[in-house]
Amino acid sequence: MIRKHPVEVAIVGGGCAGITAAFELTRPEHEGKYRVTLYQLGWRLGGKGASGRGPADRIHEHGLHLWMGFYENAFRLLRECYGELKRSPATCPIADWRDAFFPDHFTGVADWSPSGRWSPWKVHLPPFEGLPGDPGNTFPKWTIADYLARSLELVRTLLVAVQVPGGRAPPGTGATSRVGSGAPEALLESMSRLLKLGQFATLAAVVEALGLMEGVLGRLRRYPENLLLQFHDTVASALRSQFERLVTGDDELRRLWEIIDLVLAVVRGTLRSGLLNDPRGFDAINDYDCREWLRLHGASEGSINSAFVRALYDLAFAYEEGDVKRPAIAAGQALRGALRAFFTYRGAFFWKMRAGMGDVVFAPFYEVLTRRGVRFEFFHRLESVRLVDPARLGVGEHPYVEALEFDVQAEVLGGGEYQPLVDVRGLPCWPAQPDYRQLVDGERLRQEGWKFESHWDRRKVRSRTLRMGEDFDLAILGVGGGAVRHVCRELVERDARWRQMVERVKSVPTQAFQIWMSAGMRELGWTEPPINISGFIEPFDTWADMSHLASEESWPRAPRSIAYFCSVLPDPPEEERDSPNFPEAQHERVRRHCVHFLNKDIVHLWPWACRVPGEFRWDLLMDPGGQPDATPLAEGEERFRSQYWTANVSPTDRYTLSLPGSLRFRVSPLDNTYDNLTVAGDWTDCGFNEGCVEAAVMSGRLAAHAISGAPRLDEIIGFDHP
Incomplete structure (x- = not known):
């Protein structure tokens, strides 16, 4: 296939993998050879790492996000991004990557003692030499x-x-x-x-x-x-x-x-x-x-x-169909x-973010990529990857993607580009809701409650088809792994490898919640330093003390503690997932899990969080809509409705599992079966086949290599790991 210059690259999906591929393909070394357009569902980038600012500028995360000290590829690109961004510390509170992340050495696991009680095993993991993403060939x-x-x-x-x-x-x-x-x-x-x-x-x-x-x-x-x-x-x-x-x-x-x-x-x-x-x-x-x-x-x-x-x-959310009785990895x-x-961690075992992941990761990448000329098409939901008719292929010609079909969810007033970021005391952030003022009929869309990130809300303002040779030359499929079966129906039908992949490489929904409290952790009975704990009782097996984020939000009176929880969410029966009310039902289901957990289970970690056994101190929860010293807006368990919780059930939000016997069925970004298509995401065969930021970044780098030959494979840390 003859390539024109510049080569038009369409990236579908703005998670870690898609953003990484865009970053690699627009490096100055390519001298403008690739012109990248990124198509994104809804109003924000991030995929499973997306975050938004809600009431009182509260940080709302997809779940708990901690970066590990061995994430060499992820940290290396992030450090390059901040270096290119050149924010001024005089005007931006997070100007450098060390402002964005700090080392966290204290971690633990929740241990059930033979004496019949939960007894957290707390460990201080010492710093190792160097920092993650250090330049040069310093990684052993x-x-x-x-x-x-x-x-x-x-x-x-x-x-x-x-x-x-x-x-x-x-x-x-x-x-x-x-x-x-x-x-x-x-x-x-x-x-x-x-x-x-x-x-x-x-x-x-x-x-x-x-x-x-x-x-x-x-x-x-x-x-x-x-x-x-x-x-x-x-x-x-x-x-x-x-x-x-x-x-x-x-x-x-x-x-x-x-x-x-x-x-x-x-x-x-x-x-x-x-x-x-x-x-x-x-x-x-x-x-x-x-x-x-x-x-x-x-x-x-x-x-x-x-x-x-x-x-x-x-x-690793390693429970088939979300069933904790079926662990598998x-x-x-x-x-x-x-x-x-x-x-192999460097600096610290865990690194915590000083704001939301969208704020400290995806906003900087968005700004740098925009400067490089990447065009972002928000409110584009991919409906179908369409292949060329095999009868039209010449002798020896590879099959290729003929068209990408989208539903356009909303259009920008005046036909310009959507401006997605908001300023929170000098820090560019993503809002938890779109800016309807920028959208055609925005007030109507808001009143009608269009849910742009929901798989079940299929409303659109028009359809749009991108054609190979006119709108794009090469495509990178960077959607979440759970969405592949929905958007690649022709590929799955024609190609046995893709069919096996969607059948064997499975995913699970997850659940998470965040609470903001008026009491400090010591007042709740936790006397140790801030910690991250996993291995606890279901329905929420993982907890992280995120109280350091209080200063990054805009409360009239700052919370004294913030806690994030997450876990796998058991998969409902297949027939329930077809209901248009499915996401609302799952959201309510998670709310009930949260209330039960706080009433019955949190006392094992926070012994003074319950007034009497089985009753959480609901008055601890802070309502962003209330005022200090004012009459509470709600009482008892109803106060929980002012907190944040999420049921991550949309196909793009589901977590990709690493089930035994399944990894060989993953498709690699280096696969060249289709002449103008590569894939990117933590669901691909990327050398570290587990759902995490590092896997997604490695996959995005591999996709860029498949197109441009850069970065070299030996520069993708861990790709050749034993």
Whole structure:
């Protein structure tokens, strides 16, 4: 196909993946070769990362968003964006990426103690060298052997740090804590000698033995897997016999043992599965569920069902059809994610935002891309990706996208571009509602309650068809994964790979709520620093203290605490989803979940949040419509209606799962089956196949590479990860 200059690129979807692709294709290095138009449903960018400012400039999020310290691609592009934006700190409160994000070292998991109570396990994760997204080739290229060596180092560190009841360390654990040193052959000889002699009677000997394994993995290119496995099993057996008797009745020791037991199972499974030398890396075990794989390789039931593993599933919303009794996540991707998270983070394990994700991520990208000449077509809902008739293809000609069909939801007065941002004390932000004043018949649309982001509201002002060769040359499909079956009907019908993808790569709805309170966390009974906790009781298993955002909002009297909660939402029956009232019914369903959770469950974290058992102190909730010291606008549970909650049930809002056996069915942005189409999103095969910002950014970079050859694949951090 002959390309004209500039090449017209249509990007459908303004989430992380679509924005990333636009950013890469409009770099100065391309010298204007690509002219990008981005088509977006409704009035704002962000996809599942969208946020808006509501009453009192409250931040309304799609859910809880924390960036992890291993998000190298995401942070690298964000830092470049802020560098290009060049905001003045004199006029904008968030001028640099370090203004937008701050390190958060305190995290935890909600642990159900054998004594019959919830007991949060709180951990301070130390800062690691560097910052996420540091320029240059500073990110280490890890192998599976490197991860095993680091995992064994972690076990040794935990053993050395163990304090048994009474405050004394297990005999000798500190004396032999050095890593195995010397030539690899000498280390192997030492391992063989220890196996023959069976000298693993003390924890000190176990620590030394683990150091030998760590040294071998860190020094040899080819690994004697049989010897390593035999040595590991002997050491693990000795460790279990010595350690398990120490943990009875001691929650802290039990938790440490659960981590050690899980790591030992990971090491054993990696050796038994031959992953050290398997070119597929962790993908070789993606047909197993993570818990199934850990059990297969010796992890105890207590460890498999521990708070740590439960939190791993919770953070990935890893429950088929949203059913918490059906946890499922591909073992290889789960291990890849956990190892990346714990061993390759930079600066901090988590990074929190100082405002909404729309404010600190998508508004800066929108401003930079606008300056670069990207055109944004808001209020465009994609209806169909139409393929060329196969009968019209010449010999050897690839199939291609002939047209993109949209419903135009609203038009801008005067035919200009919609201006989406609002100013909140100097910070460009996205509003929670569109600016109807800019729209043709805007007041009528407002009064009629048009829901521009709802899959069930199909109202439009007209249809619009973009034709290949006239309106676009290349297309990037960057919609949410749950929407693919709806907008790519021809692709799904004609192409077995796409049909398998929509059948096998599944998604789930999620639910979230935010509350603003007049009491501080200490007054509620939480005496620790601000924290992020997962693994808690359903219906909301994850909580983050977001009280730092109070100063970014515009209350007459600022809240003293802000809390965000989120979790998976069980999928209703298929027949219910066809009802036009489905989103309203789900919104009300989530409200009931929130009220029940606050009445019955939050007391386990905030013991003073309930006046009597089963009754939340509803007077704590602050109403943005009320005035300080005025008579409350509502009483009791009705006060919750002034807070914010969301049922993320639209196809574009659903979270993409990483189910066992499903990852091989994902379509890659590098797939060239269709001559002028590529895909972008965390639902694609992008090298980190799990729903998160980093996966979406990696996919967007891959889509840009498929079109332009840039960035190079080795510049996409983690794409070639084992």
